[in-house]
Amino acid sequence: MYRILIADDEEQAREAIIRKIDWKTIGFSIVGSAENGLDALERAERLHPDVVMTDIKMPFMDGLQLGEKLHETMPAVKLIIFSGFDEFEYAQQAIKINAAEYILKPVDADELTETLKKIKMQIDHEVAERRNVEVLKRHYEESLPAMREQFLIRLITGRVTEDELEGNAPQFHINLQAESWAVVLLRVERKEKTARVLEGQAKLVPILLRCTAEEELKPYFSFMDFIIENCVAFIVEVCVSDGILPLVSRVNQVCRSARRILGTKVMAGVSTVTLHLSQLQQQYQEARSALEYSAVMGGDQAICIADVEPDTSIRVEFDEQDTNEIINAVKLANRQEISDKLNAVFDRFHSVVLPLEQYQIFLLEMMTALLKVLHAYKIDETEIFGKNFSVIQAISQLHSPQDMQHWCTEICMKISSNIERERVNSTRILAQNAEQYIHEHYTNPNLSVEELCDHLHVSPAYFSTVFKRESGRSFVSYLTDVRMQKAEELLNVTNDKTYLIAQKVGYTEPNYFSYVFKKKFGISPSKYRNQK
Incomplete structure (x- = not known):
């Protein structure tokens, strides 16, 4: 059953329309009626009708004004306008607001019934289109490449679980059987310079770089590629027995080919290999670091992180994504999420052998982010840390990763509680200020x-x-x-x-x-x- 709202300032006219039609037989039900446009608009927002039938001449807000408002706020609603005025101007205005029908009074029951049947067919068709499995399947297939890229970005930034990876691997054509993987990042030196080659289309530069790299790598490696932060990223399947050197050599060739085509230097960073596809975040960070080394060393060559930072196996970076996720949890006062995020970070640290100094660096970065939150919310630091607090001194007194995690969690919880209290107070004050303004104006x-x-x-x-x-x-x-x-x-x-x-x-x-x-x-x- 589709829902109908009737608006007419004449009660007899409303009742006559309701009595004349066998609503159930033609697939409709009356959910409400209104005696003016303002009342009808208010009821429409509350009752969500599929069809609104309205007279033109009504007090406070006429039918055309009502139709215009509905067209802006509820565009899917079908509008039937009836009027005692057979004037072209009214019909023109009705067309402008996308009215489904314009019917002259007195309303003929047969004419209205036929009109409603026609409108029902339109709504049926629209609903069927939205539900049509083939259409949905086509939309899904068209969206699949973009969905795959978004998934790979989440994968490379450490936001995909093992279960998610296994569940999505078939639809995104991800080979989970490869021996190992490495990450390659490519970036041009100056996009504005290369844009001359593409007639000023700077946005096309990463795409051209991507196509060039695909042509060079495809005969030798299986990979997944996408664009992230103006870089072209490749997740490359690597044979353990071959090691990383064949990949580095081939990426060097990519740099040379891209230089000839784009007319500018191309930087490339190559990570170490990993046996776990779900743990690519480390490789991504390595490739980013290697990319910066490539830029410093003049570009036009691939730099493998293992060549410039041999001890990457014991280095775990505190990623910006970690910061954002923990800070967001603190701001939203979600105690469980705060605990889960910190557990995830420290668990990652526990998976490798790290010197205590690495944990201390992590805490310093974490504290910097938290202090910014305190200042943003104007929270007194003494409420969290007490008087005469020193970050360096406090961290130096923590002698184990467990102590550090406990201390960091406690601080985050305190700040989160204060933010929640401030938020409650600020929203109450906002409402009070609004009430005062209303009373004054x-x-x-x-x-x-x-x-x-x-x-x-x-x-x-x-x-x-x-x-x-x-x-x-x-x-x-x-x-x-x-x-x-x-x-x-x-x-x-x-x-x-x-x-x-x-x-x-x-x-x-x-x-x-x-x-x-x-x-x-x-x-x-x-x-x-x-x-x-």
């Missing part, structure tokens, strides 16, 4: 959530979420309640006419003010006053 008929958010320096989306959580009401609902409360006071203590009270509480339309008042209190303003 409710007389302005143009008061809007956008104006309020400009004053508070927050986005409307964020404000709406926070305000609803703190006050239990939306901005519109709260503003209406304030205006009605003030209107009730004025009716009780003054002899002002209704239209003056409407103006004093922010309504330019006395009739709409009366409509809202009656909706709130159950009786009109004049009857309310007479009851005193």
Whole structure:
């Protein structure tokens, strides 16, 4: 059943339409009705109809204005406009707002039934298109190359688990049976210079470099390649008995070929090999370091990290991704995630033999990031560390990796708790400031959530979420309640006419003010006053 909302300021017209049609037989149900455009818009946002049938001439907001709003906020809704005016201008406006049908009053039941059947077929077709397995399969296949690249980026940056890798290997054509793998990174010296070769298309430079490298490597190696941070990355299958040297030699040839085509130097970094595809993050970091060595040494050659840093087997870098994930967990006050992220980092450190100094360097980098968070949230450092705190001294007193992990976890938890407290306080203050602004400006008929958010320096989306959580009401609902409360006071203590009270509480339309008042209190303003 598709859902229909009917809007007409004449109650008899609404009831007549509802009575005339056998809704269930043609696949529809009436979910609500409204007597003006504003009421209809509010109900549509709450009831999510598939079709809105509206008269043109209505108070407060006419049918065309309603259709325009629906077209902006709920574009999938089908709009049927009916009117007693056979004027071309109205029909033109209806077309502009993408109305499905324009029907003249009085509404003929057979004509409306046929119209609704036609609209149902349109909706059926749209729903079927979205559900069509073949269409979805085609979209999936078209998206597969991009999905594969994103997966490989996650893999190389250490964000794919063993289970994920095994589960996705078939669809992404990843060979899990290779003996070992290495990472190669390629980068041109200056993209703007090479762009001359491609007639100013600098964005195409990595693609040309990638194609050149693929042609050179394909006869000799199996690999997966993608672009990451303006570099071309290759995850290359390496035969253990051959070692890394054949790959380094071939990548050197890539540099020379790319130099001839692009007209500028090409840098290349090659990692050591790993037996575990799910642990490529170490190889990626090695290739990045080797790439920088290649640049320093003049480019046009492949640098293997093993040649310049022989002890990479005992070096584990604290990656920027580690920082971001831990800091995000701290900011979001997710205690379990903080613990999990720190466990993952320290477990990785435990997997190799590291001197204590490596752990101390890790903690110094971690503390630098955490201190930035403290300053960003204006949290007093003494609340976390106490008085006369020294980072160097505190770290030097930790004599085992276990002590360091425990200390780091404790600090992260303290900061996270403080952030959560600050966040609760700040959202409460934001809501209080909003309420104060509404009480001070409710007389302005143009008061809007956008104006309020400009004053508070927050986005409307964020404000709406926070305000609803703190006050239990939306901005519109709260503003209406304030205006009605003030209107009730004025009716009780003054002899002002209704239209003056409407103006004093922010309504330019006395009739709409009366409509809202009656909706709130159950009786009109004049009857309310007479009851005193």
